Amino acid sequence: AQSVTQLDSHVSVSEGTPVLLRCNYSSSYSPSLFWYVQHPNKGLQLLLKYTSAATLVKGINGFEAEFKKSETSFHLTKPSAHMSDAAEYFCVVSLGYSTLTFGKGTMLLVSP
Amino acid sequence: DVKVTQSSRYLVKRTGEKVFLECVQDMDHENMFWYRQDPGLGLRLIYFSYDVKMKEKGDIPEGYSVSREKKERFSLILESASTNQTSMYLCASSLGDRDTGELFFGEGSRLTVL
Numbered sequence: 001a002q003s004v005t006q007l008d009s010h011v012s013v014s015e016g017t018p019v020l021l022r023c024n025y026s027s028s029y030s031p032s033l034f035w036y037v038q039h040p041n042k043g044l045q046l047l048l049k050y051t052s053a054a055t056l057v058k059g060i061n062g063f064e065a066e067f068k069k070s071e072t073s074f075h076l077t078k079p080s081a082h083m084s085d086a087a088e089y090f091c092v093v094s095l096g097y098s099t100l101t102f103g104k105g106t107m108l109l110v111s112p
Numbered sequence: 113d114v115k116v117t118q119s120s121r122y123l124v125k126r127t128g129e130k131v132f133l134e135c136v137q138d139m140d141h142e143n144m145f146w147y148r149q150d151p152g153l154g155l156r157l158i159y160f161s162y163d164v165k166m167k168e169k170g171d172i173p174e175g176y177s178v179s180r181e182k183k184e185r186f187s188l189i190l191e192s193a194s195t196n197q198t199s200m201y202l203c204a205s206s207l208g209d210r211d212t213g214e215l216f217f218g219e220g221s222r223l224t225v226l
Contacts, residue, residue, distance in 0.1 A: 009152075032214075036217075041222075042219055043116070043202055044155075044204075044215070044217040045217070046214060103154060
């Protein structure tokens with residue numbers, strides 16, 4: 001069995017400040033982990049993925065995430081938020097294509 | 113780049129109507145998926161298909177059926193639409209046996225049932 005918990009439903013930051021979106025997972029095996037982003041009225045786009053290689057994963061648009069097995073976490077970070085980062089973010093745990101589990105999403109709000 | 117195309121972005125239907133949502137992918141992916149997205153509930157899997165004419169139920173298949181007659185096309189069918197099926201529907205595709213679960217999504221079809 002596997003599960004994923006996104007610890008915040010909404011996160012508000014000011015433009016230029018750091019972003020932290022938190023994700024904890026539970027899995028019986030070594031999972032693959034993903035972060036997806038969804039802009040308003042759009043589909044989901046892959047930001048980054050962890051598949052048992054380097055624990056610090058770099059993604060698009062300056063985002064990165066660190067896999068911490070001891071904490072069962074896969075938090076998403078960005079050093080400096082931009083207005084265009086305002087979107088909903090989903091953490092996903094996978095044991096293969098038929099066993100994907102999505103978190104409920106974190107809405108990132110960026111103010112000027 | 114992989115492209116997943118959902119033919120209808122916005123639909124308005126009446127209760128009891130039959131509804132078809134079409135999805136086409138152009139990268140020869142083996143797997144295709146239909147998700148439903150509702151506020152506060154995230155994405156929930158309705159059905160998926162790992163090959164032509166094959167289908168598997170997801171977490172919430174009740175009230176839905178699917179069809180995959182060609183590899184590139186995966187259709188979601190609501191036999192008799194109900195108001196509780198008002199939602200955003202997302203189609204996705206992924207590679208075959210060796211894939212890790214990375215999905216490529218369409219832009220979604222927002223269905224309103226009156």
